[in-house]
Amino acid sequence: MPPSKSDIYRPLNICSGAFGWDDVYGKPVCTLSIVHYLKEGHEASQYPELTCSLHSWMSILFWKKSQSFQLSEHVTTNEESDPEKVQLYLDSLPDKPFKKGGPLWEMISLPNYSNSKYGTKSVLVWRIHHSLADGLACLSLYNEFFDGNSSEKEMKFLKPSKITWNIWTCLQLIFVTPTETIFRALQSMGSNLLSHSSEMKESFDNEGIDKPSREMVRCQNLVAMDMAKLKGISRRTRTNITSLLSAGVAGAVRKILKERGANLGRDATAIYVLPSIFGHPGNLTNNMYARSDVSSGLESLAVVRPNFPPKNFETLILSCTFYCGTRRYGPSGRTAWRVSLHVSPPSLRACATPGFGVCPQNPDDPDYPQNPGKTTLYGFSKAKPRGFPCHVRIAVPMRMPLSEGKIDQRLTQITDEFRHLFNSPVLVGGVAFNRGLGLISGTFRKYFFLLNYGTLFHSNFSTFKENRYELCGNPVERVVPIAGLLQGSCFIGIINISYNGKMGVAITADKTIFSGPDELERVIDHVISEINEIGEINMMKNEGEMSLV
Structure with missing residues (x-):
């Protein structure tokens, strides 16, 4: 039966719906x-409320207000202190089913878990389904959840570079074809897959490489390398950190394949996560722009009368669309609703920025919006606000030149590969592919993926900030995403984490390919040694050039 109109928040778009058909209540x-990993023990009294659950009608997914929502069910405490038990618990979270009929998120406090390696005394976990949030959304949430000690400035680095449009650029659109996208996708299917280790071949049941074990093995090293050292190698090689990290991963994969007797004459494929232009909003409040308001001086947003802005503040006129979603409490006990704002201040260039609009609950209040869909709000700011769309991410297949034996040449080819991607129709083709996948998932009411698609999944989780995040004055020492894995599609996922002066590596793999964390630790060591070797080779080249002068 169709859902009640009063309970419906809004329908999911095609791309978000693809994730929504995941088996959220099973596995x-x-x-x-x-x-x-927090420096000290933590205690917090306020959390954002996500009060909607998934509801489907005629293969269309909606966000529906959960009638049984209780914040206490989503903010829980685990008193366990044993390091091994805690790690097993953390590793099991991606596969843990969500409560049927409830919002797809939870927050878990582990106040008694100390980690001597990172010098921390407690842990706070956010567990969120991908239909609600992606990695960039989590970074945006950090800015709203944690203390404002310049942590919000990292979002401005995510602004995509400007594209210069001219007549030649427009003419290029005529020749945009899906040929390269299809070619890359076909190359990725069955691309030089990681084989089993020699110890596991004897016990494997001969059902084939495309039969996952349904068991995961995970390993993380969040202090694998100093960021200062990584940046120094990047400067010496005259390449960006993204290409350098990808070269390190490519070298590690090459060593693994060589140890397992694979064909190094074939290149591998990394399913790499890049900024996207498709529709999946990927944030907790949906259809939002990434926050950059605090870094640009926007102190607060509120519905106030025109004659009420504080002194020394510049008045802004905000035209916004209301969404009945995340709720907080603003001045005078009013309800602060998350809104998508388009800021058009006088004498300032029009731009877009998010914030919290405060909507009076009393319809007789003069500030109560006459039209809930579109209204005029007032806010105040000390400086010119800047905003930009939160470009969600898309996974595209990238060639890993394993057939190239020279490490510096592999780095050059990977750098050229990234440069080519942003000047080709591959990203547009990826958008079409994801939309098609979303339509298929909606038709069959199941999340679909391609079998044996790529050698590995690779992503970077970077905050681009100098200071640590803080929660109620408590420094967040380390951050690690523990992600799930599309077993059968890809058998290993590698995430690089750049935070608080350290570059870390987190790996999730199928247990049929890697028997335990010790094997994944060797993979992390390979990544770091490969990056160090790149720096040493380049240093020797520079010394040789100086000796000839």
């Missing part, structure tokens, strides 16, 4: 579990 594969 979900699209779950993010973000682990935070």
Whole structure:
């Protein structure tokens, strides 16, 4: 039967719906579990409320207000202190089913877990389904949840570079074809898959490489390399950190394949996560722009009368669309609703920025919006606000030049590969592919993926900030995303984490390919040694050039 109109928040778009058809109440594969290692014990009294659950009608997914929502069910405490038991618990979170009929998120406090390696005394976990949030959404949430000690400035680095349009650029659109996208996708299917280790071949049941074990093995090293050292190698090689990290991963994969007797004459494929232009909003409040308001001086947003802005503040006129979603409490006990704002201040260039609009609950209040869909609000700011769309991410297949034996040449080819991607129709083709996948998932009411698609999944989780995040004055020492894995599609996922002066590596793999964390630790060591070797080779080249002068 169709859902009640009063209970409906809004329908999911095609791309978000693709994730929504995941088996969220059985064994979900699209779950993010973000682990935070805090310096001290933590205590917090306020949390954002996500009060909607998934509801389907005629193969269309809607966000429906959960009638049984209780915040206490989503904010829980685990008193366990044993390191081994805690790690097993954390590793199990991506596969843990969500409560049927409830919102797809939870927050878990582990106040008694100390980690001597990172010098932390407690842990706070956010567990969020991918239909609600992606990695960039989590970064945006950090800015709203944690203390404002310049942590919000990292979002401005995510602004995509400007594209210069001219007549030649427009003419290029005529020749845009899906040929390269299809070619890359076909190359990725069955691309030089990671084989089993020699110890596991004897016990394997001969059902084939495309039969996952349904068991995961995970390993993380969040202090694998100093960011200062990584940046130094990047400067010496005259390449960006993204290409350098990808070269390190490519070298590690090459060593693994060589140890297992694979054909190094074939290149591998990394399913790499890039900024996207498709529709999946990927944030907790849906259809939002990434926050950059605090870094640009926007102190607060509120519905106030025109004659009420504080002194020394510049008045802004905000035209916004209301969404009955996340709720907080603003000045004078009014309800602060999350809104998508388009800021058009006088004498300032029009731009877009998010914030919290405060909507009076009393319809007789003069500030109560006459039209809930579109209204005029007032806010105040000390400086010119800046905003930009929160470009969600898309996974595209990238060639890993394993056939190239020279490490510096592999780095050059990977750098050229990234440069080519942003000047080709591959990203547009990826958008079409994801939309098609979303339509298919909606038709069959199941999350679909391609079998044996790529050698590995690779992503970067970077905050681009100098200071640590803080929660009620408590420093967040380390952050690690513990992600799920599309077993059968890809057998290993590698995430690089850049935070608080350290570059870390987190790996999730199928247990049929890697028997335990010790094997994954060797993979992390290979990544770091490959990056160090790149720096040493380049240093030797520079010394040789100087000796000839």
